[in-house]
Amino acid sequence: MAVERIEVSRGAKSRRGRLRARVSDRTPGAASRPTNHLDRVLRMALRRVGDFLLPPLCLACRTRLADHDTLCADCWGDICFIRPPVCDRLGIPLPYELGPDAVSTAALLRPPVYDRARAVATYDGAMRALIHRLKYADSHEGVRLFGRWLAHAGSELIEGAALILPVPLSRGRLFRRRFNQAALLAGALARETGIPHEPIILERIRATRSQVGLSAEERRLNVAGAFRVHERGKRLIAGRRVLLVDDVITTGATVEACAQALKGAGASGVDVLALARVIDMARFLA
Numbered sequence: 001m002a003v004e005r006i007e008v009s010r011g012a013k014s015r016r017g018r019l020r021a022r023v024s025d026r027t028p029g030a031a032s033r034p035t036n037h038l039d040r041v042l043r044m045a046l047r048r049v050g051d052f053l054l055p056p057l058c059l060a061c062r063t064r065l066a067d068h069d070t071l072c073a074d075c076w077g078d079i080c081f082i083r084p085p086v087c088d089r090l091g092i093p094l095p096y097e098l099g100p101d102a103v104s105t106a107a108l109l110r111p112p113v114y115d116r117a118r119a120v121a122t123y124d125g126a127m128r129a130l131i132h133r134l135k136y137a138d139s140h141e142g143v144r145l146f147g148r149w150l151a152h153a154g155s156e157l158i159e160g161a162a163l164i165l166p167v168p169l170s171r172g173r174l175f176r177r178r179f180n181q182a183a184l185l186a187g188a189l190a191r192e193t194g195i196p197h198e199p200i201i202l203e204r205i206r207a208t209r210s211q212v213g214l215s216a217e218e219r220r221l222n223v224a225g226a227f228r229v230h231e232r233g234k235r236l237i238a239g240r241r242v243l244l245v246d247d248v249i250t251t252g253a254t255v256e257a258c259a260q261a262l263k264g265a266g267a268s269g270v271d272v273l274a275l276a277r278v279i280d281m282a283r284f285l286a
Contacts, residue, residue: 059133059142060126069145071126078126082119082153082277090252091117091272092279112252114244114259114270119277120146120153123248127276131247135181146275147188150245154189154273161243161271163236164190164197167258168227170207185275186245195243201233202244202258211250219253227258229265238266249274 056065058072065072071079085094087104089112094102121127133139134146151158166182174180183199190197208222229237242262246255249272259270 059145060129069142075126080122080125080127082121086118089116091119091249091277112259113256113263114252114272116157117249117252117255117272117274117277118154118157119249119274120149121276123250123276123278131181131276134184135177135247138178140179140184143184143188146185147192150185150189150273150275151192154243154271157243157271157273158193158195160241160269161195162240164193164195164243164245165202165262166199167244167246167254168200168202168204170204172207182246185247189243189245189273198233198236201236202227202229202262211254216251216253219251220256223254223257225257227261229261234265237262239268241269241271242267244270244272246272246274247276249277251278 056068056070057063058065058075059069060071060075060078063072063074082091082093085097085102086092087094087107088101089103089107092104092106094104123131130142130146134142164186166180166186168182169177169180180199186199187197189195204226205228206226208226211219211222214222244255244258244262249255252272255272255274259272262270
C-alpha cells in the first residue's frame with residue numbers, strides 16, 4: 001500500500017507539473033494578445049488622425065481617395081503607359097511585334113549614344129500633370145509610386161545595372177529649385193531595386209539654356225560637352241553598366257550627352273530610364 005501511495009503521489013505531482021507547464025506556455029501569448037490588439041488600435045487611430053490632417057488625394061487631380069500614393073480611376077485611365085512591342089534602342093512603341101531586339105527606323109537612321117532607353121508612359125495627359133507638380137510645384141508625394149513604375153518599366157535594364165545615376169542639374173538651377181527631380185526618381189528606384197545610387201558622380205560643368213522650345217539639333221548643341229564624371233566616379237563606373245534616370249526624354253539630347261561622358265569615363269554600357277517620353281517621330285528624325 002505504501003508503494004501504491006507513493007506512485008499515486010508521484011503521478012499527481014507529474015500531472016500538476018504538466019498542467020503548470022501548459023499554463024506557463026499559454027501565459028506569454030495571453031499577455032501579448034492585448035498588447036498586439038492595443039498596437040493595432042493605436043496604429044489605426046494614428047492613421048485616422050493623419051488622414052484627417054493630410055487626407056489621401058489623387059496625385060494628379062487632387063480628388064479625395066481612400067489611400068495615399070495613388071491616382072483616381074479617371075487619372076489612371078488618362079495615362080498612356082508604354083507597353084511592348086517597343087524599339088529596343090529608343091524605347092518608343094512599335095506598331096506591331098517584330099521579334100526580340102527589334103529596332104525602329106528612327107534608331108536605324110540615327111543610333112543613340114546610349115544603349116537602350118525605356119519610359120513609363122508618354123508625356124501627356126495626367127503624366128504630364130504629375131511631372132509638372134513634381135518639378136514646378138515642389139510636390140514630392142508621388143515619388144514612391146514613381147519608383148514602383150520605373151522599376152516595372154525598366155525591369156530589363158535593371159537586370160544588368162551596377163549603378164543608378166540621375167541626370168544632374170546645373171548648380172544655379174539646383175540652388176533655385178532646391179532639389180533635382182531626377183535624383184528623387186533615381187533614389188526611389190534604388191530603394192525599390194536595391195541597386196546602389198550615386199547622385200553626384202556625374203556633374204554638369206556648365207549652365208545651359210532651357211531646352212524648351214529648341215529644335216532637336218539646337219538641343220544637341222546646347223548640351224554638348226556639358227557633363228563630366230569626376231575622378232571618384234571614374235573608379236566607380238569603370239567597366240560597369242550604368243542606369244541613367246531622368247524625368248522626361250524629349251529628343252534624347254540630354255541623356256545622350258550624359259551617356260557620352262559616362263562612356264568616355266569608362267562605363268561599359270549606359271541605359272536610360274525615364275518617367276515619360278515624348279512620342280513625336282518628327283522630333284526623332286529632325
